[in-house]
Amino acid sequence: MINQPIIAVDVENAEKAAALLEKLPKEPLFLKVGMELFYQAGPSFVRELKKQGHRIFLDLKLHDIPHTVEKAALQIAALEVDLFTVHAAGGQAMIEAAVRGAEKGTREGAAPPVCLTVTQLTSTTEQMMQKELLIGGSLAEAVRHFSGLAARAGAGGVICSAWEAAAVREEQASGFMAVTPGIRLKGEDAGDQKRVADPALAKEMGSSAIVVGRSITGAADPSAAYHTIEKAWRNA
Numbered sequence: 353m354i355n356q357p358i359i360a361v362d363v364e365n366a367e368k369a370a371a372l373l374e375k376l377p378k379e380p381l382f383l384k385v386g387m388e389l390f391y392q393a394g395p396s397f398v399r400e401l402k403k404q405g406h407r408i409f410l411d412l413k414l415h416d417i418p419h420t421v422e423k424a425a426l427q428i429a430a431l432e433v434d435l436f437t438v439h440a441a442g443g444q445a446m447i448e449a450a451v452r453g454a455e456k457g458t459r460e461g462a463a464p465p466v467c468l469t470v471t472q473l474t475s476t477t478e479q480m481m482q483k484e485l486l487i488g489g490s491l492a493e494a495v496r497h498f499s500g501l502a503a504r505a506g507a508g509g510v511i512c513s514a515w516e517a518a519a520v521r522e523e524q525a526s527g528f529m530a531v532t533p534g535i536r537l538k539g540e541d542a543g544d545q546k547r548v549a550d551p552a553l554a555k556e557m558g559s560s561a562i563v564v565g566r567s568i569t570g571a572a573d574p575s576a577a578y579h580t581i582e583k584a585w586r587n588a
């Protein structure tokens with residue numbers, strides 16, 4: 353269980369990320385760096401955030417042949433991040449390669465970053481999954497299937513929505529995480545997210561950690577929004 357909300361720092365460059373951090377509580381945070389920021393600011397910015405004392409979730413969602421993913425995961429681990437992502441749809445051998453690469457890239461005596469596998473994006477509905485991706489069965493069955501694959505490959509958890517979290521955690525060994533984006537406060541616009549929950553509901557439904565972007569980064573007072581979400585998450 354990660355007891356602080358993970359903040360998705362989805363901004364276009366390092367300057368905007370630094371400006372956002374100025375508006376957030378001055379304490380060690382858990383920050384998610386995704387593709388938009390990483391492709392602009394790069395590894396040096398991730399190192400800088402680590403130096404400032406923040407935990408980092410590097411969300412690049414690797415999806416390639418096992419050899420390429422292993423080498424990429426090795427580079428990610430060398431950044432000493434805490435969490436990173438691959439797509440479960442890459443298959444068991446690819447996830448195993450990510451876990452192996454992360455172990456190889458970790459300095460001696462340190463813990464490798466936890467590999468999380470994306471089961472079904474929280475922007476996907478069951479209908480989209482069946483019609484566009486041609487994956488039969490229910491969304492819950494697909495998430496269950498991919499979390500089994502992830503567990504067998506040695507990943508430390510999955511990305512899913514809060515609605516599937518309990519099933520994932522019940523079926524896997526204790527400590528296996530269900531990390532859930534798609535978090536919105538009651539009444540907020542879901543935007544492109546389809547499977548959403550508020551922080552308290554996510555906790556009740558078994559999430560191990562919540563990932564929150566626009567509810568914090570788009571708020572008039574990001575620090576106040578963070579505190580509201582943190583309180584709802586911790587106290588549920």
Ligand SMILES: O=c1ccn([C@@H]2O[C@H](COP(=O)(O)O)[C@@H](O)[C@H]2O)c(=O)[nH]1
Pocket residue numbers: 360362386470472473474475511512533534535545563564565566567
């Ligand atoms: O299934 C997934 C996987 C990753 N994400 C990421 O989480 C954040 C959510 O941002 P919001 O602004 O709170 O919607 C974003 O960085 C996504 O890339 C996800 O939403 N769903």
